[in-house]
Amino acid sequence: MATFEFTHSWKAAELDRCMRRNVVSGASGLGLRRGVTIADESGRTDTRNIETVKGLRQARKRFQLPTAPATETALLCPYLRRVSEGGQLQITVNGESVPFELAAQRDYWEDAWQRIEVPARLLRQGENEVVFRAVGDSQWSLLIEESRHPDRSEISDDGGITWRSEELGGSDRADGEYVVRLWLDQYANWGEIISDPVDLLAASGEVATTHGGSAVARLDVEWSTPECTGIEFSW
Missing domain, CATH: 2.60.120 (Jelly Rolls)
Structure with missing residues (x-):
């Protein structure tokens, strides 16, 4: 089975388009609304x-x-x-x-x-x-x-x-x-941000024309959070 790999990175402008609740964006990144x-x-x-x-x-x-x-x-x-x-x-x-x-x-x-x-x-x-x-x-x-x-x-x-x-x-x-x-x-106790849809099959022509195979998605994220706070990711 052939394996194809691509990377999608969200830039600041893309994050501004994301649906969000209790979250604001600034020069230092995303944060909870005050x-x-x-x-x-x-x-x-x-x-x-x-x-x-x-x-x-x-x-x-x-x-x-x-x-x-x-x-x-x-x-x-x-x-x-x-x-x-x-x-x-x-x-x-x-x-x-x-x-x-x-x-x-x-x-x-x-x-x-x-x-x-x-x-x-x-x-x-x-x-x-x-x-x-x-x-x-x-x-x-x-x-x-x-x-x-x-x-x-x-x-x-x-x-x-x-x-x-x-x-x-x-x-x-x-x-x-x-x-x-x-x-x-x-600050709000919690916040949520949802990205735009990421079309894995349309990521490249080679992937898009493959039929009958399977796709595995993996999410790798780098982040930093203040003390006594946390963050969860779902894909």
Whole structure:
């Protein structure tokens, strides 16, 4: 049986065309993307589907973290507007208050998205809860995305004594997740990159015209990884 051999090397430009998840390319090679967003929704909603936080009516969003954050600061990012003139909103993360002051003037494209710094020490592995409470007569609104799972958004009508995950929003007719996200300034836990197809039979005319034979593919890779990281290859 005749044996044919050829080598294919991926250059930087080819890697840029590869399908990838959580991977970025730079001068030093491929690396994990920095920045991890924890979210239970994708924003498929509109400004008519809102939850109003006022008086005894409080909103709670729960996040599930696979590990404790490996960073000093996180960002809480709710799609949040103030409905009333003036007033304050109290936000607590796992029972501790975090400072929040609505900017007096913002560009229209970021009018409702808030970026609230949260000390990472307040976050923990497993379940974390964020509670929104209006102060005084102020009123605030959160967006709701209609969904059934994972059921981590809740409302209270008695000042936080009891909570429910159904009958959210105006007229208590919504069921879904609040558009509230958590951003962690750390690298993704994993990444994946998939090359373009490599046509072994079309690699040379001699191989392409061979019939009835068999082909054996071998993948040889040279790489380097930072400490406490690893890499896997599959062909």
